[in-house]
Amino acid sequence: xxxxxxxxxxxxxxxxxxxxxxxxxxxxxxxxxxxxxxxxxxxxxxxxxxxxxxxxxxxxxxxxxxxxxxxxxxxxxxxxxxxxxxxxxxxxxxxxxxxxxxxxxxxxxxxxxxxxxxxxxxxxxxxxxxxxxxxxxxxxxxxxxxxxxxxxxxxxxxxxxxxxxxxxxxxxxxxxxxxxxxxxxxxxxxxxxxxxxxxxxxxxxxxxxxxxxxxxxxxxxxxxxxxxxxxxxxxxxxxxxxxxxxxxxxxxxxxxxxxxxxxxxxxxxxxxxxxxxxxxxxxxxxxxxxxxxxxxxxxxxxxxxxxxxxxxxxxxxxxxxxxxxx
Amino acid sequence: xxxxxxxxxxxxxxxxxxxxxxxxxxxxxxxxxxxxxxxxxxxxxxxxxxxxxxxxxxxxxxxxxxxxxxxxxxxxxxxxxxxxxxxxxxxxxxxxxxxxxxxxxxxxxxxxxxxxxxxxxxxxxxxxxxxxxxxxxxxxxxxxxxxxxxxxxxxxxxxxxxxxxxxxxxxxxxxxxxxxxxxxxxxxxxxxxxxxxxxxxxxxxxxxxxxxxxxxxxxxxxxxxxxxxxxxxxxxxxxxxxxxxxxxxxxxxxxxxxxxxxxxxxxxxxxxxxxxxxxxxxxxxxxxxxxxxxxxxxxxxxxxxxxxxxxxxxxxxxxxxxxxxxxxxxxxxxxxxxxxxxxxxxxxxxxxxxxxxxxxxxxxxxxxxxxxxxxxxxxxxxxxxxxxxxxxxxx
Numbered sequence: 001x002x003x004x005x006x007x008x009x010x011x012x013x014x015x016x017x018x019x020x021x022x023x024x025x026x027x028x029x030x031x032x033x034x035x036x037x038x039x040x041x042x043x044x045x046x047x048x049x050x051x052x053x054x055x056x057x058x059x060x061x062x063x064x065x066x067x068x069x070x071x072x073x074x075x076x077x078x079x080x081x082x083x084x085x086x087x088x089x090x091x092x093x094x095x096x097x098x099x100x101x102x103x104x105x106x107x108x109x110x111x112x113x114x115x116x117x118x119x120x121x122x123x124x125x126x127x128x129x130x131x132x133x134x135x136x137x138x139x140x141x142x143x144x145x146x147x148x149x150x151x152x153x154x155x156x157x158x159x160x161x162x163x164x165x166x167x168x169x170x171x172x173x174x175x176x177x178x179x180x181x182x183x184x185x186x187x188x189x190x191x192x193x194x195x196x197x198x199x200x201x202x203x204x205x206x207x208x209x210x211x212x213x214x215x216x217x218x219x220x221x222x223x224x225x226x227x228x229x230x231x232x233x234x235x236x237x238x239x240x241x242x243x244x245x246x247x248x249x250x251x252x253x254x255x256x257x258x259x260x261x262x263x264x265x266x267x268x269x270x271x272x273x274x275x276x277x278x279x280x281x282x283x284x285x286x287x288x289x290x291x292x293x294x295x296x297x298x299x300x301x302x303x304x305x306x307x308x309x310x311x312x313x314x315x316x317x318x319x320x321x322x323x324x325x326x
Numbered sequence: 327x328x329x330x331x332x333x334x335x336x337x338x339x340x341x342x343x344x345x346x347x348x349x350x351x352x353x354x355x356x357x358x359x360x361x362x363x364x365x366x367x368x369x370x371x372x373x374x375x376x377x378x379x380x381x382x383x384x385x386x387x388x389x390x391x392x393x394x395x396x397x398x399x400x401x402x403x404x405x406x407x408x409x410x411x412x413x414x415x416x417x418x419x420x421x422x423x424x425x426x427x428x429x430x431x432x433x434x435x436x437x438x439x440x441x442x443x444x445x446x447x448x449x450x451x452x453x454x455x456x457x458x459x460x461x462x463x464x465x466x467x468x469x470x471x472x473x474x475x476x477x478x479x480x481x482x483x484x485x486x487x488x489x490x491x492x493x494x495x496x497x498x499x500x501x502x503x504x505x506x507x508x509x510x511x512x513x514x515x516x517x518x519x520x521x522x523x524x525x526x527x528x529x530x531x532x533x534x535x536x537x538x539x540x541x542x543x544x545x546x547x548x549x550x551x552x553x554x555x556x557x558x559x560x561x562x563x564x565x566x567x568x569x570x571x572x573x574x575x576x577x578x579x580x581x582x583x584x585x586x587x588x589x590x591x592x593x594x595x596x597x598x599x600x601x602x603x604x605x606x607x608x609x610x611x612x613x614x615x616x617x618x619x620x621x622x623x624x625x626x627x628x629x630x631x632x633x634x635x636x637x638x639x640x641x642x643x644x645x646x647x648x649x650x651x652x653x654x655x656x657x658x659x660x661x662x663x664x665x666x667x668x669x670x671x672x673x674x675x676x677x678x679x680x681x682x683x684x685x686x687x688x689x690x691x692x693x694x695x696x697x698x699x700x701x702x703x704x705x706x707x708x709x710x711x712x713x714x715x716x717x718x719x720x721x
Contacts, residue, residue, distance in 0.1 A: 025502070051502055056540075057536050057537055059536060059537075061529060061530055061533055062491055062537050065492060065494075065495060065530060065533070065534070066491050066494050066495030066498060066534075066537050068491070068492045069495020069497070069498065070495045070496070070498055070499045070502075071495075072474075072492060072495070072496050073495070073496050073499025075502065092485060092530075093488065093491065097483075097488055100469075102695070102696065102697060103469070103693075103694045103695050104469035104470050105470060105473075105481055105694075106470075106693075107693065107697075108473045108474065109474060109481075110697055142696065144696070144700070164697075165698065166697050241702075242700050242701045245701070
């Protein structure tokens with residue numbers, strides 16, 4: 001076991017995926033010599049060459065569109081979008097082309113692509129560098145969407161995503177890139193399937209579901225709640241499409257209460273879908289309405305205001321308290 | 327409609343008179359930079375650079391070019407008729423663009439790959455795609471009914487210009503496979519990306535130029551400038567001739583008479599050879615004309631004058647090849663008659679095939695959304711099956 005950051009865990013996972021399959025190529029802006037603006041691909045070009053770690057021109061639709069062509073030729077492209085807000089120029093290629101190619105070819109074409117996106121705020125960035133746009137892609141049939149929250153998941157989930165024959169949007173928790181966690185780099189098998197949720201902290205009275213960069217806030221909130229004698233079960237959703245509703249329902253049937261927390265705006269966000277799905281599945285188990293804690297329904301504010309915009313420990317606890325108050 | 331209905335006297339006299347009223351043509355279309363090997367009257371002319379690329383064409387090849395064009399025009403006319411009779415929801419006619427499509431497609435080798443728009447019926451034909459399959463998406467039974475890898479002909483792309491990036495990426499894959507510049511004629515491959523004058527304004531097309539130049543990918547950009555992007559003339563998209571844009575991106579561009587199948591073949595052959603040998607991308611602007619509507623939903627009488635159409639009838643791609651084959655004694659009336667018979671037979675086959683094309687199975691809409699099972703899709707599939715089953719026994 002070693003202590004390793006999320007960024008380095010993704011790097012190690014990509015390295016293993018590339019060693020395993022020569023068809024895996026990584027494409028993106030500044031990913032070669034620089035190693036990406038977050039250094040997630042550091043040293044990969046040195047070891048795998050410019051043919052497999054491909055520095056692209058600065059045009060996101062071009063990155064995704066040419067990656068589609070590479071996939072049609074039999075490659076497994078891993079695309080890096082430099083920041084969440086810069087995926088929009090590639091939105092048409094992702095939603096009209098990547099998502100639909102398998103269906104419109106009646107199953108004859110597969111696009112085994114991974115589109116990596118550093119997601120979320122909290123880093124004091126200028127605008128367009130702090131977005132949470134997972135709902136757009138989770139809403140799009142044909143795409144799978146996953147989000148890692150810790151080094152072990154980062155390491156295994158990126159490998160599992162590369163091995164998947166379906167296109168996957170892979171969200172990386174930007175403000176957690178440098179946070180460390182335990183990871184056994186000698187393990188040979190993934191600890192769990194990719195499209196499953198996990199219980200990040202067991203509890204009895206209320207289920208707190210989250211993913212990506214908010215997961216840590218939720219764990220801290222659960223610890224604080226425990227000091228007040230409240231038992232919170234934290235679920236790391238990990239996969240946003242498909243949603244592991246079985247795992248979530250099992251937890252809610254036990255606790256009777258659900259709070260969903262994410263950085264993204266609440267209106268039509270993941271929390272809205274989860275609230276609808278859980279009230280249908282667990283109606284008779286619910287002791288309170290499903291509570292959503294998320295970003296306000298605004299353009300992401302200037303970074304001096306982001307601490308108030310992003311749900312913090314207190315706002316998550318407030319959500320927990322509101323659920324428990326019923 | 328057959329070629330006999332286009333560009334024959336006495337219409338020609340009228341059109342010639344109209345032509346005189348229209349702006350002088352050679353100056354507009356590029357003067358000396360305009361590659362032509364067959365005049366609109368069917369006269370063979372030489373080009374210092376490109377004549378050699380048709381030197382090895384046999385008389386059989388030339389008759390084949392004629393047959394391809396007549397059959398695909400007949401197919402296209404039948405599809406238009408099927409739409410008018412309510413059998414297709416929509417049809418995008420290629421009328422007038424037969425030479426641009428046949429000439430370019432016949433310049434490909436089997437290992438090359440084509441990325442079409444939604445109008446490349448002639449290219450599909452030449453690649454060996456069953457033309458009946460082209461009707462599927464227009465009839466609403468699928469979004470593309472052929473296996474792209476069977477004929478190296480990708481599915482039609484409806485989002486304008488999106489396919490040019492796929493083409494460049496595929497060409498990058500060819501480079502990564504070391505299947506370019508080896509000198510092995512069976513190994514080296516190139517990609518041809520079809521798009522139109524309207525698409526030239528799209529970001530994706532311009533990005534595809536940048537990526538192709540940056541990677542020196544073996545891709546030929548084949549722009550059919552048919553003068554109209556639905557209702558907008560090409561002047562709305564560009565203030566320089568489109569082929570000249572290539573220079574700004576760092577690769578060669580050439581304008582060819584898109585209604586001259588020999589010139590199109592020669593220019594495409596040269597460009598594909600260069601791409602396969604590792605010389606990188608090239609832009610071909612095939613200067614042609616959309617004789618019909620944009621699609622069957624369009625009404626071109628609202629935005630263009632019929633005199634313009636009359637002028638272009640004089641440049642018909644099939645009539646000029648027929649004139650050349652006749653005057654050079656490379657084909658006799660029996661050949662032309664046989665092709666007409668074959669075209670009519672094809673039309674019958676297409677009509678019968680279209681009418682008997684089955685609707686997709688209801689449950690099939692849940693298929694192939696993902697390679698691996700997705701719980702939401704599976705739940706909805708089961709729910710829909712139960713819902714439809716609940717009506718069993720009702721009338």
